[in-house]
Amino acid sequence: MRVPPFHRYRRFSQISAVFVLGMVAGTVLYNSIFHAGYDALWRENQELRLEVEQNRKDIQTLKKYNNSSTVIREIKVRAETSRDRDKDGEPALEPATAKEIVGKMTEDLEPMRGRSMFEIDTDGKLARLLLDGKIYIVREKEYAVSIRTMLVMEGVLQIWVEIRPVARG
Structure with a gap:
């Protein structure tokens, strides 16, 4: 049996190889765009879930203490953005992580709801004794919290905190 000479099929194999490589590159590009969009959607979903849970708690508290004006009805914890950067130049604290830590702090401050504003x-x-310097673990990383400012006005306790990653040596 005779084998046909390969030089006749060389051009066809080159075109086929370029076509297959183009398909692979296109698939990789499409997959990366899809995952970037999915990641953004997931982060937004997490933030909205935390916000909905906080609003549910606020509604329950407002219903409970709607007739008394001298108690803390609502607790708002705000995270101050840090100017620290990690090795890659990204912010040291992701917004989803900050929201999760704020949610945990709000749970820790829950006993203050319903207390008199005058106390x-x-x-x-x-x-301050309970939370200042407290370490929260989120996604297997440790973050230290320091309270910057506390303000009570019209039944709302607002607390500004600074959240920093804990560097373990």
Whole structure:
């Protein structure tokens, strides 16, 4: 049996190889775009879930204390953005992580709801002792929290905190 000479099929094999490589490159590009979009959607979903849960708690508290104007009805914890950057130049704290830590802090501050606004001096000291320097673990990373400012106005306790990653040596 005779084998046909390969030089006749060389051009066809080159075109086929370029076509297959183009398909692979296109698939990789499409997959990366799809995953970037999915990641953005997932992050937004997480943030909205935390916000919905916080709003549910606020609605329950407002229903419970709607007739008394001198109690803390709502607790808002705000994370100050840090200017720290990690090795890659990305912000050291992702927004989803910050929201998760804020949610955990709100749960820790839950006993302050319904307390009198006029007793905030003792409650503020208690909150500082409990939370200042506390370490929260989120997604297997440790973050330290320090309280910057506490303000009570119209039944809303607002707390500004700074969240920093803990560097273990």
